Amino acid sequence: MLLKNRNLFGIKDLSVEDIMAIFEKAKEFKALSRSKIKKNSLLRGKTVVNLFFENSTRTRSSFEIAGKRLGADVINMSVSTSSIKKGESLIDTAKTLDAMKADLYVIRHSQAGAPKMFSKYVSGQVINAGDGVHEHPTQALLDGFTIYETGKKFKDLNVAIIGDILHSRVARSDIYLLKKLGANVTLVGPATLIPDEFKSFGVEIENNLDNILGKMDVINLLRIQLERQGDSLFPSLDEYHNFFGLNDERLKKMKEDAIIMHPGPMNRGVEISFDVADCKQQVILDQVENGVAIRMALLALIIEGSE
Missing domain, CATH: 3.40.50.1370 (Aspartate/ornithine carbamoyltransferase)
Known part of the structure; x- marks a missing residue:
């Protein structure tokens, strides 16, 4: 089953069927992550950009690991050294990155709605990794998956x-x-x-x-x-x-x-x-491990669904 939505801005975007499909896919990828060879080539040739305007350890690193385990090329953009610090707007940043033809963007921003606005100016998919005090959908999914596993x-x-x-x-x-x-x-x-x-x-x-x-x-x-x-x-x-x-x-x-x-x-x-x-x-460390599995599932389902 592929997700019906090409982007993920919040849990409100997902049906119960979507959520359960993500959980089932995450089970597969958790098994992969626990195996001796932790990588496959599912997203080989795809480019994922992690664009974090706020500091993060767990979310950013787990998205990076998730993308690499699926064979994608993963780019981590440091906002502190980017053109954004020179005054470039979020819209111009989106247009610039879109010209480089990335397939998916993972965005964390202090302003609610920033990932959705960003998505209007890129052809690739967008996953919200936390926007202001609006939503953090991938955290909720890994929390739900951790409960589901019990x-x-x-x-x-x-x-x-x-x-x-x-x-x-x-x-x-x-x-x-x-x-x-x-x-x-x-x-x-x-x-x-x-x-x-x-x-x-x-x-x-x-x-x-x-x-x-x-x-x-x-x-x-x-x-x-x-x-x-x-x-x-x-x-x-x-x-x-x-x-x-x-x-x-x-x-x-x-x-x-x-x-x-x-x-x-x-x-x-x-x-x-x-x-x-x-x-x-x-089950706090289980949540951390499940964060990688859930984000692998989302990258796979959203990129595959866009095709």
Whole structure:
């Protein structure tokens, strides 16, 4: 099955059938990544450009590994040394790159909607690797795939997303994906970090973490994004950890088969204690591994679908 959309701007673009097709394709590519020979030639002769206007370790490196394992030529553009720093507009950058005939662009940008605007000026496909506080669809897909691999059923699955909801594009994409697949989502955090707009997302909102821990099948912790915050939205990091951090005492209140997730990078001692970050219920490194498999699946399905 090939994706019906030639670009991926957000989870809203995908049907349930699309999502499950991506998961099934990712299973194949995860097996490839675990084999002795980790490459194939599926995208041989194709060019993928990673264009990151914001810093990234996991997303950028996993897209690079994904493209290379599929045999594509992968170009990582450093925005700090590009013409963009000399005042070139995003539109002119798109037109310049389009003249070089790349097949697919992976874009992370601080402005919501930037990947969609970029796509209007290139003939190749575009994948959104995070735009402002809009969406981060590939993170949501790898989160969903990580849950899928545990054998848990999405229908009526209880998932808590905890932390900096206000600044999180991951939270938005995760909500869209989980709700599409039939899960129940509860947002947890201080009221200052959960804006009223989320009441329309069909989620529950809770300001006391201890009230919901025993009911949840999945705990997804979000990083406190201090770089995106202006005025302080809570008194201190220590106080945040006291009220919303996952520690040993709170771990004991959880279901024994509940899993703990985190999109990274983790702030140990803030949203998660040092010990809990390495406990047997966490699947954080599984998420990292699955990020490569999901991005391989997307590159393959989108490029193949464009043909």
